[in-house]
Structure formats: C-alpha cells, structure tokens
Amino acid sequence: MQVRSVCLLGGSGFVGSRIAHALAQHGTQVRVLTRRRESARHLLVLPTVDVIQANAFDAATLEKHFRGTDAVINLVGILRERRRGDFQRVHTQLPQTVVTALQRAGVRRFLHMSALPAARDAPSAYLRSKGEAEIAIKNTRGEVAITMFRPSVIFGPGDSFLNLFASVIRFVPVVALACPNARFQPVYVDDVARAFVDSIANPATFGETYNLCGPQTYTLRQLIELVCRTLGTRRPIIGLNNTLSYLQAMVMEFAPFSLMTRDNYRSMQVPCVCDGAFPQVFGFAPTALENVIGDYIGSGPRAPYQAFRARAGRNPI
Numbered sequence: 001m002q003v004r005s006v007c008l009l010g011g012s013g014f015v016g017s018r019i020a021h022a023l024a025q026h027g028t029q030v031r032v033l034t035r036r037r038e039s040a041r042h043l044l045v046l047p048t049v050d051v052i053q054a055n056a057f058d059a060a061t062l063e064k065h066f067r068g069t070d071a072v073i074n075l076v077g078i079l080r081e082r083r084r085g086d087f088q089r090v091h092t093q094l095p096q097t098v099v100t101a102l103q104r105a106g107v108r109r110f111l112h113m114s115a116l117p118a119a120r121d122a123p124s125a126y127l128r129s130k131g132e133a134e135i136a137i138k139n140t141r142g143e144v145a146i147t148m149f150r151p152s153v154i155f156g157p158g159d160s161f162l163n164l165f166a167s168v169i170r171f172v173p174v175v176a177l178a179c180p181n182a183r184f185q186p187v188y189v190d191d192v193a194r195a196f197v198d199s200i201a202n203p204a205t206f207g208e209t210y211n212l213c214g215p216q217t218y219t220l221r222q223l224i225e226l227v228c229r230t231l232g233t234r235r236p237i238i239g240l241n242n243t244l245s246y247l248q249a250m251v252m253e254f255a256p257f258s259l260m261t262r263d264n265y266r267s268m269q270v271p272c273v274c275d276g277a278f279p280q281v282f283g284f285a286p287t288a289l290e291n292v293i294g295d296y297i298g299s300g301p302r303a304p305y306q307a308f309r310a311r312a313g314r315n316p317i
C-alpha cells in the first residue's frame with residue numbers, strides 16, 4: 001500500500017504534533033483538521049503540512065477533507081469532561097463518524113488512538129468511552145484496513161503528566177499523593193509516533209490492536225520520586241489512602257484549575273501496564289524514561305509553566 005497523504009485529527013496536540021513531524025520527515029502530505037487554526041500554528045512551518053479549521057463532528061465536512069487522502073489517523077481525545085457526555089461524544093461517537101466519512105470518501109486505511117486499559121466495563125467513563133469505540137471500530141464492515149493503538153501514559157516534551165508533577169512539586173513543600181500505588185508503564189511520545197508512522201503502509205499491522213508501553217513499570221510514588229530526583233529537589237511524599245484520594249480528586253475537580261478528577265481517580269484503579277513486550281512488528285525497543293526525562297523536565301526559565309500550558313491545550317514553549 002502506498003501512502004502519500006494522511007488526514008490527521010487531533011494533530012495539533014502533544015502526540016499529534018510528533019506524528020505530524022514524523023510524517024513530514026517522510027515527505028508525506030498531511031492535512032491537520034483542527035477546531036482552531038491557531039492551536040496548530042506550530043505545524044505551519046512543516047513543508048508538507050496543511051492546517052485546516054473544520055468541525056470534526058460533521059460527517060460531510062470530514063468526507064470532504066478525507067477525499068483524496070490515503071489514510072486517516074484519529075487522535076482526538078480529552079482527559080476530563082466539560083459537560084456530561086463529552087467522553088461519549090468525543091471518544092465513542094466521533095470515531096464512528098470518522099469511519100463512516102472515510103468509507104464514503106473511499107479511504108482504505110484508518111489508524112485509531114485508544115488507551116490502555118480501555119474496556120467497556122472499565123471503572124472510569126474515560127476508559128469505558130474508549131473501550132466502546134474499540135468495539136464499534138472492530139465491527140466496521142467494508143474494506144478499511146484498521147489499526148488501533150492502546151498506549152500507557154505517554155511521556156516526552158510537552159506532556160501533561162510528568163510536567164504537571166514537576167510544576168506541582170515546585171510549588172508545594174509536601175506532596176499529598178492520591179493513588180500512590182497506581183501502576184503505569186510510561187511510553188515515549190516519539191516511540192508512539194514511530195509506531196503509527198511505521199504501521200501506516202505495513203500490511204502486517206492491518207486489523208491489529210497494539211498495546212504500547214515503555215520498558216519499565218512504576219508506581220505513581222516512584223514516578224514522583226523520579227521527578228524529584230530529576231529536579232534535584234527533595235519533598236516528603238505522603239501517600240493518601242483510597243478514601244482520601246477520592247476526596248482529594250473531588251476537591252480538585254471543583255478547583256478553577258483542575259489537576260485531577262474523580263474519573264481520573266477511577267482510571268487509576270486499574271493498572272496501566274502491558275502484559276507483553278513492545279510489539280516486535282515495529283522493530284525497535286522502547287525508550288527508557290530515565291534516558292529522556294532530564295532533557296525536558298525542569299530545564300529553562302519557562303519550565304514551571306509547561307504543564308499548565310499543556311492542560312490549557314497550548315503547545316510547549
């Protein structure tokens with residue numbers, strides 16, 4: 001399969017921007033659909049990338065922009081709901097609209113971003129909405145070659161996970177940590193981007209779903225300790241029990257700047273780790289967090305604000 005052009009939904013975001021860069025490096029034409037052209041401004045310098053303001057929820061609009069492309073990648077996602085039902089709308093309904101539109105436009109290749117450990121019966125609305133989308137996409141009839149990706153938490157420059165911890169650690173004398181024993185297997189953003197790009201034209205990946213994890217698992221407490229070491233800071237870490245973790249999430253949910261929600265708390269009740277190794281089909285070993293974290297956490301005068309920018313949907317500076 002020859003892939004010369006790709007339409008990218010969610011291309012302005014943390015992962016999408018790296019995929020857009022990787023595709024541009026291969027000389028692939030990329031159409032990035034965004035709600036606000038301004039949020040994808042940083043991609044305009046890439047010679048093969050076009051940024052188009054469009055309503056991704058409108059099937060006819062999607063069909064128009066999909067026409068003439070060889071593949072569609074959907075990365076659209078949110079971590080918290082502004083209004084009740086947003087997870088369903090963004091994670092479950094939108095991918096189905098995308099599939100319908102790409103079939104009408106005659107596109108034969110679709111790559112979809114889900115999340116580990118999404119499932120229809122998962123404890124959080126975030127994971128359930130992603131799990132329902134996976135089932136709906138798997139039931140797609142027709143001749144579309146589909147590949148789905150289920151990463152653990154993703155780290156790298158501009159992430160809103162470790163950068164967020166770094167920002168908080170700077171401002172507090174003691175860390176009161178919800179869900180200290182929650183387990184993660186963080187995966188590097190450029191490894192995720194590479195898996196997407198390598199799979200686009202590789203028939204071995206058609207019809208497959210891949211869990212993507214880094215080489216090592218960590219508890220949340222171990223991640224905070226690693227961030228502290230990277231920052232060269234010591235902070236006492238007080239692990240909260242389940243009740244206090246839930247209460248902290250509830251209080252934060254109503255704070256003007258939401259760092260955590262009860263739905264995030266529920267997501268953390270399930271280990272976000274892989275059963276097996278990084279998928280062999282991609283032919284590379286995933287990057288260790290320790291090899292990269294020092295390059296982007298805590299460096300530069302604007303570092304304290306990176307996580308807040310990421311949470312506000314703005315790009316790293």
Ligand SMILES: NC(=O)c1ccc[n+]([C@@H]2O[C@H](COP(=O)([O-])OP(=O)(O)OC[C@H]3O[C@@H](n4cnc5c(N)ncnc54)[C@H](OP(=O)(O)O)[C@@H]3O)[C@@H](O)[C@H]2O)c1
Nearest residue numbers: 010011012013014015016034035075076077115152153154
């Ligand atoms: N980051 C992680 O640790 C992680 C882990 C597992 C899975 N994932 C999944 O990976 C995908 C990308 O994550 P990310 O970290 O790159 O997220 P991100 O930086 O927040 O980017 C999300 C993208 O989704 C688009 N978007 C958000 N809400 C939208 C809406 N209502 N309508 C249309 N577009 C909307 C935004 O595009 P515009 O603002 O340009 O319209 C943005 O480019 C998501 O599906 C996420 O669930 C992420």
